[in-house]
Amino acid sequence: MDFQPDAGLTAFREEVRAFLRAHLPADLAGSQHGVRSPRAALMHWQGILNEHGWGAPCWETAHGGTGWTPQQRLVFDEECAAAGAPTQDVFGQRLLGPVLNHFASPEQKAEHLPHIFAGTRLWCQGFSEPGSGSDLASLRTQAVRDGDHYVVNGQKIWTSYAHEADWIFLLVRTDTSVKKQAGISFLLVDMQTPGITVRPIITIDGCHHLNETFFDNVRVPVANCVGGEGAGWSVTKFLLNNEHAGTADLPALLRLKKQLRSVGATLRVDGQPLVRQPAFALRLARLEAELQAVSMMVQRVAVLEQDHSPTAHVMGSMLKIRGTELQQKMSEFLVESLGDYGAIAYPAESHAEEGDTLPVPAAGIGPGLASAMFFRRASTIYGGTSEVQRGIIAKLLFQL
Ligand SMILES: Cc1cc2nc3c(=O)[nH]c(=O)nc-3n(C[C@H](O)[C@H](O)[C@H](O)COP(=O)(O)OP(=O)(O)OC[C@H]3O[C@@H](n4cnc5c(N)ncnc54)[C@H](O)[C@@H]3O)c2cc1C
Numbered sequence: 019m020d021f022q023p024d025a026g027l028t029a030f031r032e033e034v035r036a037f038l039r040a041h042l043p044a045d046l047a048g049s050q051h052g053v054r055s056p057r058a059a060l061m062h063w064q065g066i067l068n069e070h071g072w073g074a075p076c077w078e079t080a081h082g083g084t085g086w087t088p089q090q091r092l093v094f095d096e097e098c099a100a101a102g103a104p105t106q107d108v109f110g111q112r113l114l115g116p117v118l119n120h121f122a123s124p125e126q127k128a129e130h131l132p133h134i135f136a137g138t139r140l141w142c143q144g145f146s147e148p149g150s151g152s153d154l155a156s157l158r159t160q161a162v163r164d165g166d167h168y169v170v171n172g173q174k175i176w177t178s179y180a181h182e183a184d185w186i187f188l189l190v191r192t193d194t195s196v197k198k199q200a201g202i203s204f205l206l207v208d209m210q211t212p213g214i215t216v217r218p219i220i221t222i223d224g225c226h227h228l229n230e231t232f233f234d235n236v237r238v239p240v241a242n243c244v245g246g247e248g249a250g251w252s253v254t255k256f257l258l259n260n261e262h263a264g265t266a267d268l269p270a271l272l273r274l275k276k277q278l279r280s281v282g283a284t285l286r287v288d289g290q291p292l293v294r295q296p297a298f299a300l301r302l303a304r305l306e307a308e309l310q311a312v313s314m315m316v317q318r319v320a321v322l323e324q325d326h327s328p329t330a331h332v333m334g335s336m337l338k339i340r341g342t343e344l345q346q347k348m349s350e351f352l353v354e355s356l357g358d359y360g361a362i363a364y365p366a367e368s369h370a371e372e373g374d375t376l377p378v379p380a381a382g383i384g385p386g387l388a389s390a391m392f393f394r395r396a397s398t399i400y401g402g403t404s405e406v407q408r409g410i411i412a413k414l415l416f417q418l
Pocket of ligand 1: 142143144146147149150151152153175176177178179396399400401402403405406409
């Protein structure tokens with residue numbers, strides 16, 4: 019394929035840049051420092067995007083989205099990352115939104131879509147359970163019908179940002195007498211419903227991203243079941259197969275490249291910028307070459323997705339492995355580049371407390387680097403582990 023952007027895409031990039039220059043408030047720029055922007059920044063930015071008609075960059079125009087091609091979406095993500103714009107709500111925007119557009123009843127759409135556009139309701143994903151992660155179909159959280167409600171009992175784990183979310187999309191078992199995939203349903207649940215308890219899991223970076231979520235006789239209207247009772251597995255396959263080009267998280271890689279370049283230019287060794295050191299420059303060049311390769315593969319997968327090619331699926335698995343391993347390598351290099359100072363985990367600015375006065379080399383870059391590096395260890399686990407992705411490649415590509 020031809021990797022040169024056509025004139026239309028170049029013009030689109032200019033349009034996005036102009037939009038960001040005009041509409042991204044200075045106090046929001048830079049709030050993408052961590053894995054996800056704080057709730058207030060994320061919601062504020064979503065409102066701004068929505069006012070401009072860009073509230074749903076991944077949705078088709080028929081559903082009120084921008085109707086952008088996968089390549090345009092990449093450009094949008096790249097430019098937002100470069101400008102330091104806040105993240106969007108991945109769960110509401112990218113995962114649930116397309117599912118609702120495809121499977122939801124008119125009432126469900128009317129209830130939820132406007133809030134996703136406007137950024138007034140945040141979502142979390144309740145799939146994994148202790149013992150049911152990669153083998154999701156074995157999940158045990160049960161929903162038993164009682165009149166026009168389900169009564170839900172069970173436990174979810176690793177529920178990202180459940181403590182900030184307003185609603186959760188939840189996989190439950192509604193039938194134990196059939197094949198395990200056929201007995202699963204997909205429910206939309208208000209997090210304020212009595213009987214839901216969220217307990218934090220503090221991760222290796224010292225931050226609160228994850229939770230255990232418990233359901234104790236939680237009553238959920240039957241009307242909140244998406245796609246019909248027992249259709250949860252089909253809905254989930256649709257949700258998980260939705261976006262393959264995004265699995266490498268190119269915006270995160272581009273941010274890491276920017277940070278590495280800043281560290282190379284800012285830190286000094288023997289009076290010279292670090293980037294003049296051959297060992298640093300060589301390692302940076304190698305990582306940037308790898309990033310270039312991943313970036314070209316992302317573009318390729320975006321084109322395959324546009325053409326609805328089945329190859330996009332297996333390429334998405336390859337990208338997940340390559341992209342997340344590269345994230346880990348780049349973030350480790352960043353911390354190593356700080357030398358002895360890298361052994362200290364400076365809190366990210368958003369997590370800093372008053373009195374945090376440790377000397378930080380490359381101030382403005384150093385804080386949060388170590389905790390981000392630790393958190394990136396998880397990138398080869400969430401969204402499907404690398405081993406599971408290799409299994410998909412072996413099966414789909416090599417028919418093993
Ligand atoms: C940071 C983070 C955020 C997350 N956010 C969410 C969230 O918001 N919502 C949610 O529902 N879940 C979330 N998860 C859970 C995530 O989806 C699971 O951790 C993941 O699917 C793996 O499942 P598991 O942890 O049960 O490990 P297991 O599936 O038990 O795997 C254990 C080990 O066995 C290997 N393995 C398993 N099956 C196979 C196989 N078939 N072939 C080869 N090797 C295999 C795995 O690769 C792994 O090394 C998150 C996880 C993390 C780390």
